[in-house]
Amino acid sequence: MEARKRGQSGRKATLVDVAERAKVSAITVSRVINHPDKVSDELRRRVQEAIDALGYIPNQSASSLASARSGVIGVAIPSLSNIVFNDVLRGIYDVAGASGYKVLLVDTHYSPLEEESMVRTLLSQSPEAMIITGGEQTGACQRMLKNANVPVVQMMELLENPLDMNVGFSHQKAGYSMAEQILKAGYQRVAFIGARMDQRVQQRLAGFREALEQQSRFDNKLVFTTPQPSSIALGGELFRSMMASTNGAVDAVFCCNDDLALGALFESQRMNINVPTEMGLCGFNDFEASAFVNPSLSSVYAPRYDMGVKAATMIVEVLKDEYQGEKIVDIGYEVRMRQSTHLK
Amino acid sequence: MEARKRGQSGRKATLVDVAERAKVSAITVSRVINHPDKVSDELRRRVQEAIDALGYIPNQSASSLASARSGVIGVAIPSLSNIVFNDVLRGIYDVAGASGYKVLLVDTHYSPLEEESMVRTLLSQSPEAMIITGGEQTGACQRMLKNANVPVVQMMELLENPLDMNVGFSHQKAGYSMAEQILKAGYQRVAFIGARMDQRVQQRLAGFREALEQQSRFDNKLVFTTPQPSSIALGGELFRSMMASTNGAVDAVFCCNDDLALGALFESQRMNINVPTEMGLCGFNDFEASAFVNPSLSSVYAPRYDMGVKAATMIVEVLKDEYQGEKIVDIGYEVRMRQSTHLK
DNA sequence: TTGTAGGCGTTATCAC
DNA sequence: GTGATAACGCCTACAA
Numbered sequence: 001m002e003a004r005k006r007g008q009s010g011r012k013a014t015l016v017d018v019a020e021r022a023k024v025s026a027i028t029v030s031r032v033i034n035h036p037d038k039v040s041d042e043l044r045r046r047v048q049e050a051i052d053a054l055g056y057i058p059n060q061s062a063s064s065l066a067s068a069r070s071g072v073i074g075v076a077i078p079s080l081s082n083i084v085f086n087d088v089l090r091g092i093y094d095v096a097g098a099s100g101y102k103v104l105l106v107d108t109h110y111s112p113l114e115e116e117s118m119v120r121t122l123l124s125q126s127p128e129a130m131i132i133t134g135g136e137q138t139g140a141c142q143r144m145l146k147n148a149n150v151p152v153v154q155m156m157e158l159l160e161n162p163l164d165m166n167v168g169f170s171h172q173k174a175g176y177s178m179a180e181q182i183l184k185a186g187y188q189r190v191a192f193i194g195a196r197m198d199q200r201v202q203q204r205l206a207g208f209r210e211a212l213e214q215q216s217r218f219d220n221k222l223v224f225t226t227p228q229p230s231s232i233a234l235g236g237e238l239f240r241s242m243m244a245s246t247n248g249a250v251d252a253v254f255c256c257n258d259d260l261a262l263g264a265l266f267e268s269q270r271m272n273i274n275v276p277t278e279m280g281l282c283g284f285n286d287f288e289a290s291a292f293v294n295p296s297l298s299s300v301y302a303p304r305y306d307m308g309v310k311a312a313t314m315i316v317e318v319l320k321d322e323y324q325g326e327k328i329v330d331i332g333y334e335v336r337m338r339q340s341t342h343l344k
Numbered sequence: 345m346e347a348r349k350r351g352q353s354g355r356k357a358t359l360v361d362v363a364e365r366a367k368v369s370a371i372t373v374s375r376v377i378n379h380p381d382k383v384s385d386e387l388r389r390r391v392q393e394a395i396d397a398l399g400y401i402p403n404q405s406a407s408s409l410a411s412a413r414s415g416v417i418g419v420a421i422p423s424l425s426n427i428v429f430n431d432v433l434r435g436i437y438d439v440a441g442a443s444g445y446k447v448l449l450v451d452t453h454y455s456p457l458e459e460e461s462m463v464r465t466l467l468s469q470s471p472e473a474m475i476i477t478g479g480e481q482t483g484a485c486q487r488m489l490k491n492a493n494v495p496v497v498q499m500m501e502l503l504e505n506p507l508d509m510n511v512g513f514s515h516q517k518a519g520y521s522m523a524e525q526i527l528k529a530g531y532q533r534v535a536f537i538g539a540r541m542d543q544r545v546q547q548r549l550a551g552f553r554e555a556l557e558q559q560s561r562f563d564n565k566l567v568f569t570t571p572q573p574s575s576i577a578l579g580g581e582l583f584r585s586m587m588a589s590t591n592g593a594v595d596a597v598f599c600c601n602d603d604l605a606l607g608a609l610f611e612s613q614r615m616n617i618n619v620p621t622e623m624g625l626c627g628f629n630d631f632e633a634s635a636f637v638n639p640s641l642s643s644v645y646a647p648r649y650d651m652g653v654k655a656a657t658m659i660v661e662v663l664k665d666e667y668q669g670e671k672i673v674d675i676g677y678e679v680r681m682r683q684s685t686h687l688k
Numbered sequence: 689t690t691g692t693a694g695g696c697g698t699t700a701t702c703a704c
Numbered sequence: 705g706t707g708a709t710a711a712c713g714c715c716t717a718c719a720a
Contacts (some may be wrong), residue, residue: 012491014713025691030715040689055491060468061408062713065696069715070405080434083427090424093451102465105449107437121446124404147399149356232632266636288576289633292610358697369707374699384705406697409712 013054022050033058064126073101073315074122076132078110078198079229084257084285084304088155091308092131099316101128108133110198116141123148129315134199135159151318153311157200158330165318167311167329171200174300174333175207178282179254181298181335183215186343187252187280191222193238193264194256195230201256204284208254222250230256235263243271252280252341258287258299265297265340281340295339302333357398366394377402408470417445417659418466420476422454422542423573428601428629428648432499435652436475443660445472452477454542460485467492473659478543479503495662497655501544502674509662510672511655515544518644518677519551522626523598525642525679527559530687531596531624535566537582537608538600539574545600548628552598566594574600579607587615596624596685602631602643609641609684625684639683646677 019026024043031039032047039047050056064070073096077085089105096103104125108115116138122130123144129151137145145152145163152164159166182190192208194201205223212218224242228234235255242250255261261283268275275281275295283290286301310329317323363370368387375383376391383391394400408414417440421429433449440447448469452459460482466474467488473495481489489496489507496508503510526534536552538545549567556562568586572578579599586594599605605627609619617623619639627634630645654673661667 012493015715016713026713027692027715028690031690034715038689043690055487057464057467057488057492059409059470059713061405061414061470062696063715064405065403065409065698066713066715068696080437081430083430086425086427086430090451093424097451102448102450102469104446106446107434107441120401123401125446126403126405143399144401147356148401232636236636262633263636266638269638289606292576292580292607293637294610294613359699360697370697371699371707372705375706378699382705387706403697406712407699409714410697410699412699412712 012059013056014059015056018047018050018054018056021054022046068126070126070128071101072104072125072127073312074119074125074127074130075103075105076108076115076118076122076130077105078108078115078133080107082230083287087304088308088311091305091310092312093308095309095312095316099312101316110196112136112138112141116144119144128319129153131155131311131315135162136199137163151315153314155307155311157203158328162328165314165327165329167307167314167331169302169307169331169333170207171203172207172210174284174302174335175204175254176211177207177333177335178284178298178300179208179211181337182252182254182280182282182341183211183217185252185280185337185341187341188217189219189222189250190217190252190254190280191224191242191246191250192254192256193235193242193260194223194225195228195234195238195260196256197225197227204256222246230259232259232263232266235260236267237263239264239267240271243273250279252343253282255281255283258283258285258290258297261297261299261340262287262289262293265293265295276340276342277344280343286336291336291338295342298338298341299336300333301336303331307331357400358403359400362391362394362398362400365398366390412470414470414472415445416448416469416471417656418463418469418471418474419447419449420452420459420462420466420474421449422452422459422477424451426574427631431648432652432655435649435654436656437652439653439656439660443656445660454540456480456482456485460488463488472663473497475499475655475659479506480543481507495659497658499651499655501547502672506672508671509658511651511658511675512673513646513651513675513677514551515547516551516554518628518646518679519548519598520555521551521677521679522628522642522644523552523555525681526596526598526624526626526685527555527561529596529624529681529685531685532561533563533566533594534561534596534598534624535568535586535590535594536598536600537579537586537604538567538569539572539578539582539604540600541569541571548600566590574603576603576607576610579604580611581607583608583611584615587617595622596687597626599625599627602627602629602634602641605641605643605684606631606633606637609637609639620684620686621688624687630680635680635682639686642682642685643680644677645680647675651675 015026015029018029106118131153155167157168158170282298284300286299290297290299359370359373362373450462475497499511501512502514626642628644630643634641634643
């Protein structure tokens with residue numbers, strides 16, 4: 001290779017370049033960056049000048065290697081397009097950023113196998129902690145995570161046996177609560193529409209079923225599910241085909257999320273079916289639109305942003321050895337009954 | 345420190361641990377991982393066995409340091425909660441992931457200063473390329489990016505003088521086209537409602553203004569903007585206050601995005617104002633809901649997923665020295681007129 | 689407060 | 705096809 005003149009022109013400046021220019025040792029430059037208070041004003045100024053002049057940016061790989069501190073939190077979510085994870089992520093990013101951590105984010109596409117591969121990728125970055133979604137990790141994935149010897153938070157749902165820490169809420173209880181309210185509102189024949197059918201959706205269905213069975217109102221023929229990803233369009237389709245196959249036997253529909261519910265609502269409008277008098281409708285996740293659409297849509301709200309904040313906070317505190325709380329945190333939920341289930 | 349027994353029990357296994365166990369040299373292990381075809385079957389098998397037995401995960405920091413290849417693409421977007429970026433991100437992640445790159449994502453909160461700080465953070469990870477949003481970087485930020493000597497793609501909007509590469513579309517032209525269609529539909533007094541008012545929104549407004557001015561229909565008193573972030577709720581509020589302050593002088597509203605437009609639509613329903621006959625309404629970004637709501641909402645669609653795919657593809661190809669296309673790519677847009685602007 | 693020596697885990701280079 | 709050696713850029717320890 002060429003003999004490289006460092007600094008301004010050549011390759012990227014290093015700590016040593018800065019040190020030479022400021023006529024100090026490398027470690028002093030390192031201190032100016034990481035522990036400015038441990039350096040005299042004079043040297044700090046000189047070093048800072050050199051840093052600015054050279055446009056020096058520390059090499060985090062070298063830093064991680066030498067210090068065993070990467071400043072990275074690895075995060076795995078099942079989908080980038082599901083709005084639900086936006087709020088959670090925002091909470092995580094806000095806390096992580098404020099505490100000086102970077103977030104390395106991966107998308108597992110709802111696949112445990114892909115998750116395993118992505119977790120491996122994350123771990124190769126020497127993250128100081130991990131936040132992952134749910135509890136359906138493969139055995140290999142669980143082993144990797146334990147072996148990694150870093151705090152792990154599983155989020156979104158409440159787990160029986162978390163790997164380490166856990167923040168979420170019971171989707172089953174939430175499903176139960178909502179179904180209970182629907183029945184209480186006076187609806188008699190309640191169908192279920194579900195898509196994707198991941199763990200959390202199945203728990204909602206379980207809760208729904210439980211509530212209906214308690215009043216002997218559960219009918220398996222009124223459960224319509226598909227592995228396809230949820231969308232408003234799909235909600236419309238499922239609603240239409242449900243109507244066709246049930247011949248008016250249904251007077252309310254529990255949709256596994258608000259995408260489907262909004263789709264069903266818009267479709268019912270086009271089919272001239274009155275919501276809520278002819279058809280009750282509810283969703284899950286409480287999108288912003290749900291409160292504003294007409295009729296407004298009943299849904300289950302969970303403090304997603306807070307969940308992200310909590311997950312990241314737990315980690316940051318554990319890393320500082322300051323965490324006092326429980327390992328499992330129930331973030332709760334809230335059933336929000338609105339016009340779409342107001343049978344009267 | 346303790347004399348550490350490596351492997352199964354102690355600290356994390358390293359390349360050397362694997363090498364010892366497989367009775368080969370470290371470099372052979374490295375080859376098995378990075379260039380498996382350059383190692384004999386026999387050794388490859390032995391090494392793989394040791395890797396599995398020890399649960400070895402390569403240390404990417406060390407690898408980056410030694411090879412000057414981090415496998416990281418840095419991405420900066422202005423907001424994690426704006427749905428618009430989901431699709432773009434999905435495109436980026438899909439391509440990056442398929443090509444073996446990791447994505448380090450930061451949120452700049454629509455602030456050039458924060459962007460500068462975040463870009464510094466990204467650059468300290470030695471990314472092999474950068475994807476950033478828009479063209480409002482600070483001078484310092486631009487200098488850092490140039491100095492970094494990696495491919496940079498600015499995305500979302502079309503730029504006069506991109507730092508390097510650019511994928512997007514003209515928000516001004518798009519705004520113009522939509523406004524033109526509104527006028528063509530027969531609306532006479534068209535208001536503008538805008539929030540956040542970032543660069544791209546301002547360009548939409550400029551296009552809107554241009555189209556109206558050409559027909560001497562622009563009225564600055566009918567432009568309502570706020571720096572607040574967009575939301576459905578805010579759309580409703582802005583619509584309501586606009587109605588109050590204009591006294592029925594307006595017969596159509598151009599909303600700077602679909603959040604506001606949906607909010608305005610739902611609010612008009614509550615106010616018993618008929619859309620589209622009494623009030624035309626259009627948005628921007630074409631959310632999925634816009635096509636399904638009743639009346640369906642006119643909007644401007646841009647291929648966001650494709651934009652993300654294109655940005656990442658350009659980078660991956662440039663990194664392989666295989667990119668043939670232009671440095672500036674116009675991804676285009678499409679005005680989708682629906683029921684909400686059908687004055688008849 | 690400042691500096692010196694050594695090593696973090698991996699890969700490039702050049703031998704064998 | 706395989707291996708020894710020397711970086712990569714920085715930080716921890718210890719010393720002055």
